Each structure stands twice: as C-alpha cells, then as structure tokens.
Amino acid sequence: MSISSAPSYDLVLAGGTVIDPASDTNARLDVAVTGDRIAAIGKGLATNAARTIDVTGSTVLPGLVEGHTHIFQYVSAVGAPAEEAHLRRGVVAAADAGTAGASTFAAFRKLVVEANPLRIVNFLNVSVLGLIDFRFGELLNPDTLVPEDALATAEAHPDIVRGFKIRLSEDVVGENWESLLKKSVALAEQAGLPLMLHIGETSEPLPVVLDYLRPGDIVAHCYTGKPYGILDGDKVQPAVNAARERGVLFDSAHGKSNLSFEVARRAIADGFLPDVLSSDTSARNWRGPVFDLLTSISKLVALGAPLEECVRRATVAPAQLLGLDAEGYGRLEVGGRADVTVVDWTDEVTLPDAAGNTIVAPRLEPTVVLHGGAEVDIVPWRGLKTA
Ligand SMILES: [Zn+2]
CATH class of the missing domain: 2.30.40.10 (Urease, subunit C, domain 1)
Structure with missing residues (x-):
C-alpha cells in the first residue's frame, strides 16, 4: 500500500x-x-x-438527547442508572428533571454527573428535598421551597443546572399550588432559567395553570391521560395552543403514568407534537412501560408522528433548550x-402506554x-x- x-x-x-x-x-x-x-x-x-x-x-x-429523565441512582428511589438506561441505548446527553433539590445537589453532582460518561445536566427541584420517594410529596411542607438555596445552587453550578422543576400534582403540592407556582416562576425569572412544570392531577384545569408560565417554560407530560390534560374531546384546547403561540413549550415525558395512547393519537391528529420528546425514564418504568427513549419515539411514530420530527425533538430541540447545542450535542x-x-x-x-392500553x-x-x-x-x- x-x-x-x-x-x-x-x-x-x-x-x-x-x-x-x-x-x-x-x-x-x-x-x-x-x-x-x-x-x-x-x-x-x-x-x-x-x-x-x-x-x-x-x-x-445524531447521538440522542434525553430531555427528561430521573437518574439520581443511590439517593432517590426513582433513580435509574444513567449509563445503562441511556448511553447503552443510544442517548449521549440527558437532563434529570427535578430528582435533586438544593440539599441533595452535591450528591447528584458527585454520584451521577461526575460518575457517568454521558453528558448530564438537570432541572433542579424547587423543593430542597428533591424527589427522593414518590410516596411523599416534596412540597407538602411548603417551607421546603427555599428560593435562596435553589438560586445559590444554580449560580454555583451553571454547567449543570439548566432550569428548575416543580411537580404541581395535588398530592405533591397540597392546597398551596398557587403560591408555590408563583414562587417557582419568580425564582426561575431571577436565575434567568426556564421552569419545568409537571402536570396531571393538578388542582385546577390546565388553562388556569398555563397563565402563570412564561415563554420558554416547559409543560411536562403533555400526553397525560390523567385529569386536566391538553385535550377537550378530540381537540387540543385553544388555551393550550395559545400558550404554545406565546412560547410555552411542551414535553411528552412518558413516565410510569403519563402517556395515554388515546390522548397522543388525538393530539397528533390535531397537529400537536411535543416540543421535546422525552421518556421520563425512572427506576419505576425503565423495565416497562417506558423502557427507553427510542421506544418512546417508536410509540409516537406508530401514532402518526413523522419520524424526522420525532428525531428533531429528541436531538437538536432538547440540545438547544438545555444549552447543549453549544457543546455540539444533537447534530451530525x-x-x-x-x-x-x-x-x-x-x-x-406489543407496546404498552402508561394508561393500560397497548399497540x-x-x-x-x-x-x-x-x-x-x-x-x-x-x-x-x-x-x-x-x-
Ligand atoms: Zn419526570
């Protein structure tokens, strides 16, 4: 030669x-x-x-980017192992969505971010406790929302904290949903970061909640089959489309309980794709019904979403949202x-959703x-x- x-x-x-x-x-x-x-x-x-x-x-x-997962292994009961659940299934960067709060962030950084080969960022839970155990709502004691702690953590770790997360379900926030949501939006505003809001079984219908959100904030679980989702009958509610028009983003975040094939099918038929297509993987669902991000993509393709648009929402779109595009993620x-x-x-x-249906x-x-x-x-x- x-x-x-x-x-x-x-x-x-x-x-x-x-x-x-x-x-x-x-x-x-x-x-x-x-x-x-x-x-x-x-x-x-x-x-x-x-x-x-x-x-x-x-x-x-391109190597996939997971916009919403739970990988705080060893500390949170919901934490899946990041490398096995994601990298070894084609995901090279992932955002943990609120498993860590300010009081557990040091452990998250050491045990998850620094211990895994894939790029990991997070949405910091507005409760200092984070999501340690699903049985106990992290905001039932409203004093666990300590804005100065959340802000200090975000400020000290800009390489990791890319937003904040509040779970607004009634069993998490109790009767204080409105004051907790307002405080969360205010702290996100002060930090100059987006707020991710978990819906499904909120105290009030979605249009009421959407009024509090700013452009760039993210609604997680847009295809939930639980009460107070995005649909009115077969159609996406006008208030949901209006929120999207003014820049509020929607994340599919399948999870153990928040993807309904019926809701997804109708929403897709009505032209409503998520801005971010994510799996919401956790230790509670990574052996089913979620499995992994590629399976979440496959389900939406089966329900009528174009493959290329699904890939966009699991590569470049979350990379941009998470500030990872500047590091070269989400593209070839x-x-x-x-x-x-x-x-x-x-x-x-046979693929299951989170509401007891299969396709x-x-x-x-x-x-x-x-x-x-x-x-x-x-x-x-x-x-x-x-x-
Ligand atoms: Zn989640």
Whole structure:
C-alpha cells in the first residue's frame, strides 16, 4: 500500500440513511469518523476507511438527547442508572428533571454527573428535598421551597443546572399550588432559567395553570391521560395552543403514568407534537412501560408522528433548550462530536402506554452507538423476556 492510499478515516458507517434534523438532512450518506470527531459526511467514503461498518438499510441519527429523565441512582428511589438506561441505548446527553433539590445537589453532582460518561445536566427541584420517594410529596411542607438555596445552587453550578422543576400534582403540592407556582416562576425569572412544570392531577384545569408560565417554560407530560390534560374531546384546547403561540413549550415525558395512547393519537391528529420528546425514564418504568427513549419515539411514530420530527425533538430541540447545542450535542456535523446512534426497525411487538392500553408496532432498536468516536456496548431492550 502506498502512502497516498493510506486510510484517512478510522471508521466509516456506510450505506445508511442519515436523518439529522439540525441540518435538514434525510439522505443515504456515509458518515466517517476520525478520533472523536466526524471527519466527513458524504458518498463513497468507505474506500478511505481503516474500518467500515455496513449499515445499509439502517437509519443513522445524531447521538440522542434525553430531555427528561430521573437518574439520581443511590439517593432517590426513582433513580435509574444513567449509563445503562441511556448511553447503552443510544442517548449521549440527558437532563434529570427535578430528582435533586438544593440539599441533595452535591450528591447528584458527585454520584451521577461526575460518575457517568454521558453528558448530564438537570432541572433542579424547587423543593430542597428533591424527589427522593414518590410516596411523599416534596412540597407538602411548603417551607421546603427555599428560593435562596435553589438560586445559590444554580449560580454555583451553571454547567449543570439548566432550569428548575416543580411537580404541581395535588398530592405533591397540597392546597398551596398557587403560591408555590408563583414562587417557582419568580425564582426561575431571577436565575434567568426556564421552569419545568409537571402536570396531571393538578388542582385546577390546565388553562388556569398555563397563565402563570412564561415563554420558554416547559409543560411536562403533555400526553397525560390523567385529569386536566391538553385535550377537550378530540381537540387540543385553544388555551393550550395559545400558550404554545406565546412560547410555552411542551414535553411528552412518558413516565410510569403519563402517556395515554388515546390522548397522543388525538393530539397528533390535531397537529400537536411535543416540543421535546422525552421518556421520563425512572427506576419505576425503565423495565416497562417506558423502557427507553427510542421506544418512546417508536410509540409516537406508530401514532402518526413523522419520524424526522420525532428525531428533531429528541436531538437538536432538547440540545438547544438545555444549552447543549453549544457543546455540539444533537447534530451530525463535520468537525463535530462523533456521537452517532444507528437504529433499525424491529418486527412488530406489543407496546404498552402508561394508561393500560397497548399497540402493536415495530420499534427502533440501536445497532451501533458511537460516543466520542468509541463504540458503546449496547444492552438489549428491557422488554425482551429473559429465560
Ligand atoms: Zn419526570
């Protein structure tokens, strides 16, 4: 072999269909990697590769970004293991949504953020307690909302804290929902960060609650089947569309109890896709009904959402919202991070929602995951029956 024909790429993923919503790419292209960077995206790159993986027939995505999860393992009863639940299923960056509060944040930083290879940020719970145990609402004692503690934590850890979280369900906030919500919005305003609001079984109907939110704030669980969701009959309520018009964002956040196929089907048919498509993975649901982010994407595709739009909402959209686009997450770009998730559609399987319903549909399964150019050891789908 002459010097001039030496391979110029470490690895080429050859022959797949690249879907990168950030660059409006949906085409059959090779992706070449050298070191931890994407070296080229184009046709016929395999001839210059030290190693080639044939991904013909597969779909090549940017490494996924999970906009809403619970990964405070060891401290919170709901914390799933970040690497196994996310990275080893194709997710390279994730936002924990309010599992840690100011009083537990130091442990979150040490045990989760610094101990896992994927990029982790969070929405800090407005209660200093955070979400330690689902049985005990973290705001039933309203004094646990200590704005100065939340603000000090956010200020000291801008690399991690990207917003605040309040769970507004009646069993979490009791009768104090309004004063707690107002204080949460005020502290988010002071910090210059978004507030994520968990709905479903709130004290008041959604339009009442939406009035308190600012552009950029996020409503989690938009397809919940619990009382006070987004629908009125078959249609999305006008107040919900009006909130979206003025910049309030909606996060699908499947979770153990907050995805109804019926609600999602009607909302999608009415043109209402979430701004962020997230799994709301936790220790309570990662073995079902949620499983992982790719399964959450598969469900919405089965209910009528276009794949490319779903991928956008699980890559570049959450990356932008979380300030991770500046670090190169959520896109495939020459010179950018070599984070790539290659997926195949499986045969049809039975997929559950969080409201007792099932659909039969194919699901997306990762076949190759690159993280910083290195191949990740993928774990099997947790819905597979083990012997
Ligand atoms: Zn959640």
